[in-house]
Amino acid sequence: MSPAPLRVLVTGAAGQICYSLVYQIASGSVFGKDQPLELVLLDIPMMSAALDGVVMELVDCALPLLHKVIPVTDEKEAFKDVDYAFLVGAMPRREGMERKDLLAANVKIFKSQGRALAEGAKSTTKVIVVGNPANTNAYICAKYAAPKISPRNISAMTRLDHNRATAQIAAKAGVTIDDVKNVIIWGNHSGTQFPDVKHAKVNKGGSATDAYAAVGDEAWLKGEFISVVQKRGAVIIAARKLSSAMSAAKAACDHIHDWHFGTPKDTWVSMAVPSDGSYGIPEGIMFSFPVTIDAATKDWKIVQGLSIDEFAQGKLNATLQELQEERDEALRACEESNI
Structure with a gap:
């Protein structure tokens, strides 16, 4: 007997990222090959024709797991009873746009979506924010989704940076991707992020070694x-x-796959999650940490006890400062917005 369908929301669904994303979700790559899905695709009204085209393509893919595709342009309708939400749609930074203007535009979007989550989504909903500035957008979304949706259920994506770092180490060490694990992305999904491989492991020549030894080039790594x-x-x-x-x-x-299924033993991944004070990061800041995820509870935990040297601490301080500045600007914009 098949499990009940999961209801999965994707925002900005007529956009470029989602054109790749929705097929991967619907084909079973994320939630497994035996998990039926209802896919809710949200975009703004002016994108409704393009959204209809995406729906037609998904139908034409003839995907057995995809039980229903629901295109919507109404936010309240989109968030109703969702199990997972991919928040991809955001205001992109345009030429000549100041960072404060970008934050103000996105505050309106994610303040509204946080409220829509609180009003309509299941309390167990898991949310990934992809739209940039992702960490701060996730912080605002979590603020307005609470208390119905726990802040622990809302995260921002630094997995792209994690994957990029893993690929760079594999190439430099002359191994495959599967031979590298436990790189870390600390902080913001921005130019201040800190890709850290001090604790990463590389399987090289049949034995596991640390990334610094496997690469053999400290100057390059730093x-x-x-x-x-x-x-x-x-x-x-x-x-x-x-x-x-x-x-x-x-x-x-x-x-989302790892959030749904859990991480393998002795393996961590990078997620931007609300800090619990670990590594001196103030509570509540949406900061990328190394995390493990329990398969049974779907609950994440920040990896504890990793040594932070002076070089790494300087990098953490820089990305934290940027996130605090973004948070403060976003909160000021929240107070000024009328929604």
């Missing part, structure tokens, strides 16, 4: 490696003239 991961999105935009939609969609799927 310099070019960090810069490559931090700037990868901009480099892809320069090359494609479009954003990194395919890899972002894959990362969002990885994030």
Whole structure:
């Protein structure tokens, strides 16, 4: 007997990232090959024609797990009874736009969506915020979804950065992706993020070793490696003239897959979650940490007891400062907005 369908919401569903994302969800890559789905696709009214086109394509894929596709342009309708939500739609930064203007525009979106979650979604809903600035958007969403939706059920995506860092280490060490585990992305999904491999393990030559030994180039690990991961999105935009939609969609799927099924033993992943005070990060800040996830409870825990040297502490301080500034600007915008 098949399980009951999961109701999964994707916002910004007519956009570029979602064009890759919705197929991966509907095909079983995220929730498993025996889990039926109802896919709710939300976008703004002016995108309704494009949204209809996405629906037609999903129907034409003839996917056995996809029991229903529901295109909507009404936020209240979209969030009703959802089990999982991929919040991809956000105001993109346009040429000449100040950061405060971007934050103010996104505050309106995620304040409204937080309220819609509180009003209509299940209390157990798990939420990933993909739309940038993702950490701060998730912070605002969590603020307005509470208390019905626990802040622990809302996260922001740093899995793309995690995947990028893993791939860079694998290439430099001359191994495959499966041979690298436990890289860490600390902090904000921005240019201040800290890709950290001090605690990562690499399977090389049949035995596990630390990433520094496997790579054998400390200067690269503390310099070019960090810069490559931090700037990868901009480099892809320069090359494609479009954003990194395919890899972002894959990362969002990885994030929710691991939240749904749990992480393997002795393995952690990077998620931006509300801090509990770990590693000196003030409580409530939406900060990327290494986490493990229990398969039975679907609950995450921040990995504890990792040593933070002076180099790493400086990086953590910088990304924390940026997140605190973003939070404060976003909260001021919340007070000024009329929604």
